[in-house]
Amino acid sequence: MKLAFIINDICTEKDNYTTIRLARRAIGMGHEVVLVGIGNLIYESNESVAALVTRPSRTDYEDDTDLLADLQSDKVEKTRCNLSEMDVVLLRFDPADEINTRPWAPPSALLFAQLLANQGIIVLNDPTHLTDASNKTYFQTYPELVRPKTAIVHNAAEIKNVVERFGGKAVIKPLQGSGGQGVFIINRESSSNLNQMIEASLRDGYVIVQEYLPLAADGDLRLLTLNGKPLQVDGVYACFKRYNESGDGRSNISAGGKIKMAEPDDDALRLAEAVGPKLVRDGMYFTGLDIVGNKMMEINVDSPGGITMAEDLTGKDFSGAIIADLERKVRLKRYYGGKLSVTELAVM
Template identity: 40%
Template sequence: MRLAFFVNAVETEIDEYTTTRLARAAAQRGHEVWYVGVGDVELGESAGQLMARAARAVFERDDTLASFMQRIKERDAEPIVLDDLDVLFLRNESIEDLQARPWASPMGVVFGQMLQARGVTVVNDPRSLGRATSKLYLEEFPASIRPRSLVTRDPAAIERFAAEVGHCVVKPLYGAKGRNVFLVEGENEANLAQLTEAVLQDGYAIIQEFVDGGENGDARIFLLDGRLLEHDGTRAAFRRVPTGNDPRANISKGGRSVPLEIGPAERTIVETMTSKLVADGLSFVGIDVIGDKVVEINAESPGGMQSVERLYDVDVTPAIIDSLEQRVASA
């Protein structure tokens, strides 16, 4: 299998990333694995083929994540024909590029759609990924599994929602890693105007009804092909607990991860989401759950495998490579 991971930039990849674990799992099986940065693609001088300056990822015996990634970065880039790939795995974060490199933000979806049309298997499906990158995608699922919400750029509408619903969360429609995520106590929130102004600087805002138990963090649950991701009996899921006075449980904001037991509420959520995720071609996603509600769907470069491995001493990424092998074999 010829497999390329499409990332923001090869030089900024980190060995602890989920992407590194995926690439190592594939290379360890003898697959031909490459890294391609957003700015490394070329079209026009090769009979219409999409080309790339790519870094080869080769597994060596006793490789750690650090040594595996170090060699990738040390290798000279080589030209490859992207049309000849079996799989392109989109692992770039468009939100990360949105402000500093706006030209780069849409390119994973753009190149992914081009290669998909040329017969390459692209994960996740770029036709759906453009929608799923936005928190608006959650609104396409049944109301029973998501909190009441409002998407708007009208500060007055946000104020009315807070007055009616009370305790709620306001955040950018396009955002990640806890940036500009604020708790609002209700209509009497003293800083509501300032919080709203900060969020609206990033475009549309989504304001969600606060789900009971949210103050204790959320659960990150990974789904593969619409089902709970499992490997060797271990389910890829954990709870993120906030630390100090910061209510955000994001690991990037200092939250810590603890084991999670999958119960009836989580199973109902997964069963409710399965058919749509499969129909939309979103093979590998992470969902954030509080109680019996999904508060966020992470379809673009979902991460957190380092927490799964640390908590359960199991690397679950081989199950994802199994899925890719099966898709290529049946194509």
């Protein structure tokens, strides 16, 4: 299987990223792997899509750190590759990382990905619906029962009005962003800093004002899904709890959060069941559900993370299960020729 990972840039990858774990597992299973920065895509005059790619120089790596060191080595030069000859292209870039430096890059990469999908390449997650999901308004298209009460505004006075309607407790965060950046917890104790929080949130555009869920103080649950269903290996879910002991209301690992093993409860599985049909319809092959109690805070569809942490906590080979599933999709595509669409294959 020929597998391409489209990422932000090889220089910004880290050894705890899901992408690096998936790439190493694919290499170990005998597949050809390339990594592509979103600024290195090329549309050829013959209508194929090419790229300047980074290739692993070996087929055996001790761990993720070993692989990343090889990929980021000064000795590794980018080579030209025809992506139109790939079997699978995984979209693993985070648009939020490009807001201030290359805002043009993520939407451009999605357009290239759509060209590849139109040529019959299996592109995951589905690039057309990822374009729709370019900011957090996408979450509002899922069933109301899974979502906290939410307002989206770009006006300081209106933000204050919404916070008051929510009883003086709320979470405010930028419409576009990830990793806990720009997220503020509003309560009576922090109200004296409300103006500064609002000003900081408004710098990047529209702001989400979300009702505060008291259980969020204990952390949240990250549940990974594959093909619209919770990812499991040997009956063990790819799931863990994220929490923060510092008093910071954000549980994101990048914001200083910690993790521990967790089993999804009935509420979490019910929420996953509720969003599953739309995940399937939209071709959202691999996602991360962030859950607090009986509500879902967010659905991560752009480069969702957590495989590395789930594997390290459980000892289960979730990355191997994903690569094996991709192998299955390539076989199905071959069996049926052009009769199955890319969106159908995405979650089949």
